Amino acid sequence: MTREHIERAYSKRARRIQRKAVARASGPAIRSVGQEEVIRPQTLVTRAVIEPENLRWYGLCVESNREERVIQVLDLCSVPAAIPTVAKHKVRRGKVFRWRSPICHGLVMVGFPGTAPIQFHELTRFGLVHGFVKHAGVPRQIPWAASYEQDGKVKRGGVQTLLADLEAVRVGAAKYMRMHPAYEAGDVVRVEEGPFAGHRGEVIGSTNLDVQVLLTLFGRASPTTMAIGDVVKAA
Numbered sequence: 173m174t175r176e177h178i179e180r181a182y183s184k185r186a187r188r189i190q191r192k193a194v195a196r197a198s199g200p201a202i203r204s205v206g207q208e209e210v211i212r213p214q215t216l217v218t219r220a221v222i223e224p225e226n227l228r229w230y231g232l233c234v235e236s237n238r239e240e241r242v243i244q245v246l247d248l249c250s251v252p253a254a255i256p257t258v259a260k261h262k263v264r265r266g267k268v269f270r271w272r273s274p275i276c277h278g279l280v281m282v283g284f285p286g287t288a289p290i291q292f293h294e295l296t297r298f299g300l301v302h303g304f305v306k307h308a309g310v311p312r313q314i315p316w317a318a319s320y321e322q323d324g325k326v327k328r329g330g331v332q333t334l335l336a337d338l339e340a341v342r343v344g345a346a347k348y349m350r351m352h353p354a355y356e357a358g359d360v361v362r363v364e365e366g367p368f369a370g371h372r373g374e375v376i377g378s379t380n381l382d383v384q385v386l387l388t389l390f391g392r393a394s395p396t397t398m399a400i401g402d403v404v405k406a407a
Contacts, residue, residue: 226285228285232279
């Protein structure tokens with residue numbers, strides 16, 4: 173076998189391991205639910221704390237052994253992310269050693285706050301990211317809480333058992349909401365940055381990164397696309 177064939181086989185095996193790890197964490201309960209997305213209402217007031225259980229969690233397949241670098245990149249993009257880990261322990265010489273170990277290599281979980289549509293393609297444009305864990309061709313949402321049976325016992329599963337640093341996720345979620353506020357069609361906003369600073373307009377559409385505003389310039393209504401951080405809701 174050539175080196176190319178070996179790398180291709182390893183890549184397929186790594187993706188298969190990732191899918192099995194996510195399925196084991198999710199538990200059989202969600203397999204019968206289908207792909208209906210669970211969205212909980214959220215608000216961000218002053219220094220609001222967005223709890224991890226209110227995020228929409230997905231599995232992201234990344235380059236093996238580069239998970240920490242991917243976490244750093246996602247933090248710059250204001251996307252809450254974490255490496256899924258499980259608690260382990262070992263008894264040695266009468267002492268109990270406890271630690272957390274990744275469930276598999278090349279897997280990162282990302283959580284999206286709010287109710288706005290998720291721009292999945294924005295996270296797959298980085299060289300270290302291969303794609304999302306999918307089911308039936310669409311990214312598969314991982315439930316916060318799930319249960320499954322193993323060795324005749326019912327055990328807890330889902331995202332709640334895979335997160336080690338909840339405070340970091342809370343901070344990341346609040347940062348995401350500040351950087352990517354949800355605008356709806358009809359909202360009146362004020363431009364804070366750029367050549368149109370000081371103008372007011374009506375939102376006609378938005379994504380996680382851009383917002384389309386209908387501005388009145390020189391007596392004419394002109395739809396303008398600008399970065400979502402350049403506008404704020406008008407009082």
